[in-house]
Amino acid sequence: MSAPRSVSKAVRLHRASNRWLGPLWVWAVLLVLVIVAIYTVPEFASIDNAKNILRQAVPLAIVTIGQTAVIVLGGIDLSVAAVLALGNTLSMGLMDGGEGSMLLAILLPLLAGLLVGTINGLVVARTAAPAFIVTLGAASVVQGIVFWYTSSGPYGSPSLSFGELGFKEYGPLPALVVFFIPLLVAGLIVQNRTRTGRHIYAVGDDDRVAERAGVHVARVKVGVYALSGVLAALAGIAVATRTGSGDPLAGVGFDWDSVAAAVIGGAVLVGGRGTIGGAMAGVLIIAVIDNAMTLKDVSAFWQSTVKGVIVLVAVIIAALAAKDVLRTYLRRGPMSNFKHPPPAGSASKGGAGA
Amino acid sequence: MSAIAARLGRIERTGFGAAGAAYLVLVSLFVIAAIASPDFLDKQNLLNIGRQAAPLAIVALGQTIVILCGGIDVSVGAVMSLTTVVVSQEMGGDPSMVLPAVMIVLALGAVIGLANGVLISRVGTDPFVTTLAALLIVQGAALVYTQGTPSNGLTPGFRQISEGELLGIPASIFFAAAVFALIWFLLGRTIWGKSIYAIGGNLRATYLSGRRTALIQTSAYVACSLLAVVAGLLLAARIGTAEVKAGSGFELEAIAAVLIGGTAFGGGRGRVAGTIAGVLILVILFNLVNLLSLPSEIQLIVRGLVIVLGVAVYSRRPASGS
Numbered sequence: 001m002s003a004p005r006s007v008s009k010a011v012r013l014h015r016a017s018n019r020w021l022g023p024l025w026v027w028a029v030l031l032v033l034v035i036v037a038i039y040t041v042p043e044f045a046s047i048d049n050a051k052n053i054l055r056q057a058v059p060l061a062i063v064t065i066g067q068t069a070v071i072v073l074g075g076i077d078l079s080v081a082a083v084l085a086l087g088n089t090l091s092m093g094l095m096d097g098g099e100g101s102m103l104l105a106i107l108l109p110l111l112a113g114l115l116v117g118t119i120n121g122l123v124v125a126r127t128a129a130p131a132f133i134v135t136l137g138a139a140s141v142v143q144g145i146v147f148w149y150t151s152s153g154p155y156g157s158p159s160l161s162f163g164e165l166g167f168k169e170y171g172p173l174p175a176l177v178v179f180f181i182p183l184l185v186a187g188l189i190v191q192n193r194t195r196t197g198r199h200i201y202a203v204g205d206d207d208r209v210a211e212r213a214g215v216h217v218a219r220v221k222v223g224v225y226a227l228s229g230v231l232a233a234l235a236g237i238a239v240a241t242r243t244g245s246g247d248p249l250a251g252v253g254f255d256w257d258s259v260a261a262a263v264i265g266g267a268v269l270v271g272g273r274g275t276i277g278g279a280m281a282g283v284l285i286i287a288v289i290d291n292a293m294t295l296k297d298v299s300a301f302w303q304s305t306v307k308g309v310i311v312l313v314a315v316i317i318a319a320l321a322a323k324d325v326l327r328t329y330l331r332r333g334p335m336s337n338f339k340h341p342p343p344a345g346s347a348s349k350g351g352a353g354a
Numbered sequence: 355m356s357a358i359a360a361r362l363g364r365i366e367r368t369g370f371g372a373a374g375a376a377y378l379v380l381v382s383l384f385v386i387a388a389i390a391s392p393d394f395l396d397k398q399n400l401l402n403i404g405r406q407a408a409p410l411a412i413v414a415l416g417q418t419i420v421i422l423c424g425g426i427d428v429s430v431g432a433v434m435s436l437t438t439v440v441v442s443q444e445m446g447g448d449p450s451m452v453l454p455a456v457m458i459v460l461a462l463g464a465v466i467g468l469a470n471g472v473l474i475s476r477v478g479t480d481p482f483v484t485t486l487a488a489l490l491i492v493q494g495a496a497l498v499y500t501q502g503t504p505s506n507g508l509t510p511g512f513r514q515i516s517e518g519e520l521l522g523i524p525a526s527i528f529f530a531a532a533v534f535a536l537i538w539f540l541l542g543r544t545i546w547g548k549s550i551y552a553i554g555g556n557l558r559a560t561y562l563s564g565r566r567t568a569l570i571q572t573s574a575y576v577a578c579s580l581l582a583v584v585a586g587l588l589l590a591a592r593i594g595t596a597e598v599k600a601g602s603g604f605e606l607e608a609i610a611a612v613l614i615g616g617t618a619f620g621g622g623r624g625r626v627a628g629t630i631a632g633v634l635i636l637v638i639l640f641n642l643v644n645l646l647s648l649p650s651e652i653q654l655i656v657r658g659l660v661i662v663l664g665v666a667v668y669s670r671r672p673a674s675g676s
Contacts, residue, residue, distance in 0.1 A: 076482075127666040130619045132428075132482070134666065136606045140658030148651035256490065259483075269480045301502060305494025312473075312487035319479040 019192050022278020023266045025317075030285050037292040044292055055166070055174040055242075057287035059084070060257055061280060062180065062235040065187045066228030067258035068279040073224050074204040074271025075124060075131035080232040080258055081251030082142035083113050087236025089146055092156030092246030099159045109233045116142055117229020121222035139255070146248045154245040166241035176238060187276045200224060204271030260307055261286055264314040285310065373616045373628030380631045383638055391645040399641070401524055405516065405592060407637040408526035409434070409585040411630060414608040414615075415537045416581030418629045419574045421612050422541070424554040424621030425474060425481040427575060429488035430582040430608060433466055434601025436496045437586025439504040442596035446507040459583050466492060467579030471572030489605075496598050504596040516591035526588045533581065538626050550574060554621020606661065611636055614664040636660065 017024065038045045063080050070077045087109040094105035116138060123134045149155070157163075168175040191197040199220050202210040211217045232254075239250050261282035267274025286307065293303060387394045394400075413430050420427045437459045444455035470488055473479045516526040541547035549570045552560040561567045582601075589600055615632030617624025639660050643653050 123662060123666050128619070129662070129665040130613070133606070133610055133613065134662055137610075137658040137660075137662035137665070140606075140661070141655045142658075144651045144654030144658065147654065148649075152651075256486065259486065260490075263483055269482050299498070299501075301497035302494060304490050304497065308487045308490030308492075308494060311483060311490060315479045315483040315487065316473065316477055319477050 019275060020188060020277050022275040022281055026265055026278050026281040026285070030281050030288065033285060033288050033292075037288060041292050041295050043295045049291070049295075051169075051174050053284075053287050053291050054177050056291070057283050058176045058180045059235040059238045060254065060261065060286065061283045062183065062231050062238060063254050063258045064261045064279045064283050065183070065276055066224075066231035068262040068265070068267055068274055068276050069187075069191075069200060069224045070131075070228050071259070071262050071267040071269060072200055072204045072271060072274045073221060074207070074269075075221070075225070076259060076269065077117075077120065077135045077225060077228045077232075078132055078255045078259075079116060079120060079135040079138040079142060080228065080235075081253065081255040082139040082146065083116050083229055083232035084236040084239065084251035084254050085146045085248055086116070086142050087113055087233030088240050088250040089150050089155045089236075089246035089248055090233075091237045092158060092240050093149070095156060095159050095162060097157045097159055099161060102159060102162065106237060109237060110230050113229040113231070113233025113236075114226050115229070117226040117232075118222060120229065121225030124225060125218040125221040143248075150246065150248045152248055154247060156246045157244060158240055162241060163244070176241065179238075184276070184280070191276050196220070196223075201272055204273075206272075257286055257307070260311045260314075263311060263318070266318065268318060282314075373625045373631065376615050376628050376631035376635065380635050380638075383635060387638055387642050391642060393645050394642070399645070401522075401527075403634075403637055403641050404527045405524045406641070407633050408516070408524075408530040409589040409592070410604065410607055410611065410637060411530045411633045412533050412588065413582050413585040413604055414611040414629050414633050415533055415626060416578035416585075417605075417608045418612050418615075418617055418624065418626055419537065419541065419550060420481075420578045421609070421617055421619065422554045422621055422624055423550045423571055423574045424557065425571065425574065426609070426619075427470065427485045427578045427582075428482065428605045428609075429466065429470065429485040429492060430578065430585075431601040431603060431605040432489045432492040432496070433463055433579055433582040434586035434589060434604055435598055436462065436492050436499075436601075437583045438590040438593075438600045439496050439500050439596045439598060441512075441587060441590055442507045443500065443505050444507075445509060445512065446505070447509055448507075449509045449511050452509060452512050456587065459587070460580060463579040463583035464576055467576035468572065470579065471575030474575065475568035475571035493598075493602075500596075500598060502598065504598060506595050508590060508594060508596070513591045513594060516588050526592065529584070529588060533584065534626060534630060541626060546570065546573070551622060554618075554623070556622075607636055610661040610665055632664075635664065 021027065043049060063084065067077055067080060090109040090112055091105045094101055094108060120131075120135055120138050123129060124131045165175050170178045191200075199210070199215045202213065202215055203217050203220050207217045210220075232251075235254070236250060240246060243250075262274060262279045263269070264282035264285055265275065265278030265280070267279065289306060289310070290303065293306065294300075413434065417427060417430060440462065441455045441459050444458055445451045466488060470481075470485055473484050474481050514525065515529065516524065518525040520528065541550060549560065549565045549567075552563075552565065553567055553570060557567060585604070586601060590596060593600065611632035612624070612629050613619055613632070614635060615624070615628030615630070617628060640653070640657065643656050648656070
């Protein structure tokens with residue numbers, strides 16, 4: 001056994017940056033995108049637009065922190081869109097323009113998100129049902145409840161001080177971003193500096209081994225899905241700061257977008273890999289593309305296709321990186337990956353099982 | 355005692371146990387539905403169930419192949435949507451264009467399946483994310499192709515593939531039955547079918563025993579996409595209009611039907627007959643909600659509950675070792 005301290009300083013720095021920031025190539029892609037946007041979209045390069053991108057990225061970023069944790073766990077949470085709509089409409093319905101019930105209007109939606117997430121987690125942890133079916137089914141249930149609660153129309157309204165929050169700025173930063181930063185820091189610390197964070201990776205890597213190593217696997221799973229539910233509801237409240245009322249369709253697109261952001265950021269659906277830092281780069285990539293395409297007046301119809309292509313590129317890069325394909329291909333030929341097959345249950349098996 | 359245990363073991367191995375359980379649920383559900391709603395046993399209602407079940411059955415049969423070989427395809431719903439808008443626009447109300455339009459969508463389906471299959475089997479990408487990307491791209495393609503407002507050019511002759519009747523039974527039921535027979539034969543009686551099960555059981559062992567695993571996996575995804583196209587054609591013929599979102603949700607229902615039917619997520623075990631039971635369970639439950647004339651929000655809630663509960667109760671862990 002070689003002592004860990006024999007690792008050189010450069011390697012340690014590389015590992016630290018991978019842990020806190022995620023894969024550097026994702027940030028490089030973001031940088032390239034920004035440069036391309038600056039040169040091709042005239043309105044892109046302004047301070048106001050930069051603030052706008054950040055402000056718009058916050059709800060997706062909140063959802064994506066939870067989604068990344070779930071994916072690292074080896075699962076997936078496709079109920080976030082519906083839970084976001086639930087948080088959004090419930091919060092606006094309780095607030096309904098008044099300042100008095102502010103605390104209730106924030107706490108109750110979070111509790112509702114916690115409830116949905118906990119149920120998701122319990123079903124996933126206790127049965128053999130794949131996570132994406134469980135959470136998609138939950139999405140159907142929750143969205144039905146939201147439609148029933150709002151009669152499928154705009155519902156409730158923010159109080160005056162709450163509505164201002166979406167446009168207020170503290171110093172150079174939009175208020176939403178300022179509120180988001182502590183959440184992000186907390187997420188990064190939990191991921192990198194706590195036992196819980198290590199347990200999530202352990203369960204995602206191999207839950208049987210984790211169980212034998214003394215990790216309370218079911219508890220970790222339930223906790224992470226619950227967290228994802230709470231964060232989705234919180235994102236719904238954050239969305240509400242920018243709209244005049246609750247919207248039963250506020251969540252549309254957040255499910256696939258958050259998965260895409262996590263995957264672009266280097267998370268792998270079979271679990272065990274992925275970082276909040278990388279996922280944040282993924283969120284910014286999606287936000288920059290959405291913003292640039294809107295400014296450039298590209299038809300909204302193209303946005304789904306463009307996102308699909310980005311996800312495709314990300315998953316191909318992830319596959320090539322995981323197998324070191326280019327190098328082995330040159331040495332051994334196309335089927336060389338079978339010389340070193342991935343551990344049972346990964347790679348060619350469907351992900352999102354836990 | 356031990357003889358019974360051995361027998362049960364064999365039942366479990368062949369996968370008949372889970373499919374059998376699905377049929378047990380199906381029969382009891384049928385009885386309950388007949389008691390709960392007097393209209394249920396009406397001939398017209400039963401044919402309606404068949405007409406509704408046909409597209410879902412076909413897309414679920416394709417999904418069964420992919421899940422059996424250890425994959426998943428979430429792009430089928432988007433492929434169905436694309437099929438309805440493209441076939442309708444290419445047809446343009448002209449009966450002589452029916453066949454070319456159908457050929458075009460089948461070719462599109464084959465290309466999508468081929469792309470999914472090659473990426474997953476050769477490059478080694480994750481099946482879920484790969485087909486998710488395909489979903490996003492295909493869904494966007496349908497929007498761009500129609501600019502959001504699909505033209506409606508389905509000819510009355512084309513609609514006969516779902517609405518036409520033979521001996522009083524809708525044509526779409528015959529289509530579903532034919533597809534079922536074909537897939538049942540291919541999976542159970544050919545080397546290709548055995549290889550699909552083998553890959554789902556153990557990809558590496560199958561490769562090492564000389565099967566061309568990448569080719570077979572790719573063919574599974576192509577078959578799945580082609581069947582999604584066929585299901586999309588039947589769907590277009592049934593609803594009579596092209597819609598950009600016509601197929602959305604079908605991926606969830608198809609996968610749920612496969613899992614409720616006793617096929618293991620992760621591959622290797624399962625039967626097509628179970629999938630049909632899963633499809634009928636879902637469709638009868640949706641039909642019951644319709645008959646009891648519950649509001650659409652309640653229908654969404656029931657749909658979700660049925661899928662979660664069904665899958666939670668019936669899902670089986672994949673074969674040991676994974």
